[in-house]
Amino acid sequence: MEVVALPADEPEAASAPQYGGQPDSPARRPRPKSRATQRLEKAQVAAFMALRAVSSYSETDVELPVFFGSLSETLARLLRARRAAFWRLGPDRTLTVQPQAYGFATDSPLHDMRIRLPVDGESVAERVIFRDELDIVDGSSKDLDALWQAHGLAGIKSSIAVSWRAGDRRIGALVAYDSRRGFSNDDAWVLRVAAMATGLMWQYREAEQKLDVIAERLEQAAASRRQLLANIAAGGDEARRRFASTLHDDSLQLLTAAELQLERARVETDAEKASTQLDQLAITLKSVEDSLRRLLLNVSPQSTDLPLGLDEAIRTRLEALRTHTGIEPDIDLRLPGHLPEAVEAVVFKNLSEALTNVEKHAHATRIRVSAYPVDGGVAVVVVDDGKGFVVAESLYVPGHLGLLAIRERAQMAGGRCRIESEPGAGARVEFWVPLNH
Ligand SMILES: Nc1ncnc2c1ncn2[C@@H]1O[C@H](COP(=O)(O)OP(=O)(O)O)[C@@H](O)[C@H]1O
Ligand SMILES: [Mg+2]
Numbered sequence: 001m002e003v004v005a006l007p008a009d010e011p012e013a014a015s016a017p018q019y020g021g022q023p024d025s026p027a028r029r030p031r032p033k034s035r036a037t038q039r040l041e042k043a044q045v046a047a048f049m050a051l052r053a054v055s056s057y058s059e060t061d062v063e064l065p066v067f068f069g070s071l072s073e074t075l076a077r078l079l080r081a082r083r084a085a086f087w088r089l090g091p092d093r094t095l096t097v098q099p100q101a102y103g104f105a106t107d108s109p110l111h112d113m114r115i116r117l118p119v120d121g122e123s124v125a126e127r128v129i130f131r132d133e134l135d136i137v138d139g140s141s142k143d144l145d146a147l148w149q150a151h152g153l154a155g156i157k158s159s160i161a162v163s164w165r166a167g168d169r170r171i172g173a174l175v176a177y178d179s180r181r182g183f184s185n186d187d188a189w190v191l192r193v194a195a196m197a198t199g200l201m202w203q204y205r206e207a208e209q210k211l212d213v214i215a216e217r218l219e220q221a222a223a224s225r226r227q228l229l230a231n232i233a234a235g236g237d238e239a240r241r242r243f244a245s246t247l248h249d250d251s252l253q254l255l256t257a258a259e260l261q262l263e264r265a266r267v268e269t270d271a272e273k274a275s276t277q278l279d280q281l282a283i284t285l286k287s288v289e290d291s292l293r294r295l296l297l298n299v300s301p302q303s304t305d306l307p308l309g310l311d312e313a314i315r316t317r318l319e320a321l322r323t324h325t326g327i328e329p330d331i332d333l334r335l336p337g338h339l340p341e342a343v344e345a346v347v348f349k350n351l352s353e354a355l356t357n358v359e360k361h362a363h364a365t366r367i368r369v370s371a372y373p374v375d376g377g378v379a380v381v382v383v384d385d386g387k388g389f390v391v392a393e394s395l396y397v398p399g400h401l402g403l404l405a406i407r408e409r410a411q412m413a414g415g416r417c418r419i420e421s422e423p424g425a426g427a428r429v430e431f432w433v434p435l436n437h
Contacts, residue, residue, distance in 0.1 A: 043186040046078045050194035058201040069100030075176065076102050077195055079187045082178035085110065086164060086198070089172040093117040095125060103177065123147075128161045129170050132192075136160060139182020144175070145418055162192040166199035174198070194262045218387065225414050229342050251291040258284040278305050309337050310344045314351060318369060321355050324411035325364075332370040335378065339435065346413045347371070347380055353402045354382040354429040362386025377415060385426040390420050406431060 015147045022220040033041070033388025053074040057067050068086050076084035087095040095115040104110050117125050124143035127133040134141055140158030148156045163173040167326070174195040176183065269272040306313040311333055318329045351369070358364055364386030371380045395403050403419055410417040412433040421427035 009163050024308065027273060038187060043190055046190040047193040049078055050075060050190055051197050054197040054201055055193060056078045064205075067386075068098045069102065072102035075174070075191065079176050079183070079192060080180045081183075081187075082180070084174070084176045087115070087161075087175060089117075089129060089170060093119075095172060097100045097363035098172075099131055112322065113153065113208050115151055117146070123171065125161075129163045129165075129173050129284070130164050134160060134162065134188055136183055136188065139164070139179060140186070141183075141321050150178075160187060160191065164199055164202075164427075166196075166203040169199075169203070171199055171202055181293075190431045201409060215303045222414065225412065227414055228247075234287065251288055254288045254291060258288060263420065289400040293396050306344060310339060310348060313348055314369070314371070317348075317352055317355060321359060321367070324359055326366050327358075327364060330368040332368070332372070334370075335374040336373045342413065343433050343435060345379065346415075347378060350409055350417075350429075350431055351380055351382065351408045353406050357402055357429075358382070358384045358386065358427075364426070375432070376436065377433075379432045381428065381430045383426065383428045386428055388421045390423060391421050392437040395419070397428065403429075 008058055053071055057070050062070075065087055072084040074083065074088065081103075083101070085101030085104070086098040095108055095113075095117065097137035098114065100297075101110060110150055115121060115125060117129075121130070122202050124141070124147055124154060128144075140159050144159045144161055145156055148159065158179050159175055160179075161173045161178045163170060164172045164174045174191055174204040176187065176191055179187070196427055212386075258281055261284060265274050265277040265281060290407065308316065314333060315331070318331060322328060355367075355369075358367055363385045364384035366385045368383045370376070370379070371378060373379075391403075394400070395407075398416075404431065407419070410433060413433045415431060415433035417429075419427070
């Protein structure tokens, strides 16, 4: 890690800003600088170096304790102080020192100190942190020195502190201890600049951490959605399996029985017996019919198994629409190849529902169906020029779940859906589903 190099302690003029690295030429320095100018220049250099330290330490991917350790050291050296520390203000209005304060022994009581701020607003710590006030007399803030003393930190000869803040938010205090030549207002000013820059860096890191948390939550939400979608898809399979086994155990067995009865009746020579057998056959066939009806009740009208592929399945569905309604659909299908099965299922189910609605309700003369890749997903749009409807009313009609299902399927797949219509103005159903569930 880079530690910012300081200009030599003396002479003072050596620390004038030399950003280009070129010493000032005598021609540009016609007369000696006044002490005030020299002081100002020194403070400017120190502030510049403090800023450079904050920015260079925060650029590198260092852990926070290392950052504060290096920064405290640099700041202490800039101010000719023996020690420096960042104090963090906790939610309970208690100050605790940030790890790796510079210049303190590892067993210093400073590390375990908890400085609770009184609520009267008049304590030195409150004045420094909340009101940016600091009285420096004879090279130190006596009130601060007394504060350390009162909390068991003996041997502090001088100290100054400034508010460590980001905008109006008070994060804590930045303190320099034990100046070699007495602290000045310029030192406080340099410290203030450094504290502000550190505050901004701190806020930036916090924002980054929050972003990380949000990104993680989003990823978790996406994972749950994937899981949900997989469950739903598996649920569909499960339903199909149940359907197949019920068909086998119930209706097909009854049909086999019926076949046997038919065979017996066919070879029966006794007309009366044959008639009884035919009656039995009629009863069995009735049971077959009942059984099939029961099955039909429990089965989704829409199979999502698309042996022909999605494109072909959609065209077949549109051909059926043409046969039923006479409407010649305007088709623009640009489906990406190799869609995940779950996406295909959502696209086909939603499109089928939209088309069924057009058949059932719209009385349309024209219909346009388009599907195209966009934003890492597939968008599907169905527009008709039929009688239209009031969307807000039609979405929540008990027992009419088609439009709601379109929306929920799209959302469940991580996508979105927009249904637009007005009485007399046709209808437009649009949904988008991402490919990477
Ligand atoms: N394309 C359309 N044109 C006209 N009316 C429609 C259209 N789509 C839906 N609707 C209206 O919205 C209602 C709700 O539709 P939906 O939720 O699919 O239920 P369902 O089709 O079972 O009635 C329909 O009853 C109908 O009044
Ligand atoms: Mg419907």
